[in-house]
Amino acid sequence: MALFSNIRADLKTYGGQWSQQGFWVMIVYRYGRWRYGIKNSVLRKPFSLLYRFFYKVVQILTGIELPCEVPVGRNFRIDHFGDIVISGYASFGDDCIIRNGVTVGLKNIEEKAAPKIGNNVNIGAGAKLLGNITIGDNVDVGANAVIISSVPANSIAVGIPARIIPKKS
Template identity: 65%
Template sequence: MLDNIRADLRAYGGDWGAQGFWVMLVYRFGRWRYGVRPALLRKLLSLVYKLLFKLVQVLTGIELPCEVEIGRNFVIDHFGGIVVSGYARFGDDCRIRNGVVVGLKNVDTPVAPVFGNNVDIGTGAKILGAIRIGDNVVIGANAVVLMDVPDNCIAVGVPATVKPRKSLRDVMPGAEE
């Protein structure tokens, strides 16, 4: 747990005051308590986790349950209005911003999106359902994504349309990537 917390602190540039870091502390504690023995102590720690989860949710406006699977360097930029389903999974080097909802498309189908590595989610985006978001994907601000997004693409609009990402060389000929 402490190694993960140190890595999270590095991902937040050493800023102990970042609300996203507070959320990650509670998240890491919630994940860690699953392995605690005996069961009675685990139940006591579960109560502590639930109180901390609710406190951080009220203070930051971020709901990130410990059931979510998160890779390395997960960063929550700008707090407020962030809701992530416990069924979601994130790869390494993902970033989300305020107003993002990652969740179920239908309440009757408890399946949420699975994200690859290096995914950048813009402010206000909604990513819903049993979909896969590939590696090196950018999801634009306020996009509503209801379908798979392949690797190296960008998803923008309502409903989202998927386009291949342009490389720096495409935008500025002669530039190095």
């Protein structure tokens, strides 16, 4: 039942717009997370096969790669579709928004660590967040920013490489 309550919450996050491509991604993501709850590996195999099929279909249709291994918080929103890549090692807090062209991933292939995103983070179009970094709560990431070091809470990160600006209270 948690699967359906999560999907209902996601639909609410998308304003009831079931036609949003980000919502389609979230349905497949929630299904992928749900299948891990099936303890018997023999029973889980057909569900896993179905997940891999739907994951690839949604990836092709939307251009969004969100593996089910990524923990995401409540009200996670993919605001625009296309060219979004999220590493399976990343994590997101509550109330995060990402836009088209965003990459949240590994800095290099040898280091299997991706960004840990806090709560209430707004990631602008084309931003790249790479490596074993932490993005604090209440952070705005500007469009096309490249972030390769941690960003403290209540900040704005803009530029290449990103420059950190404290938010005015």
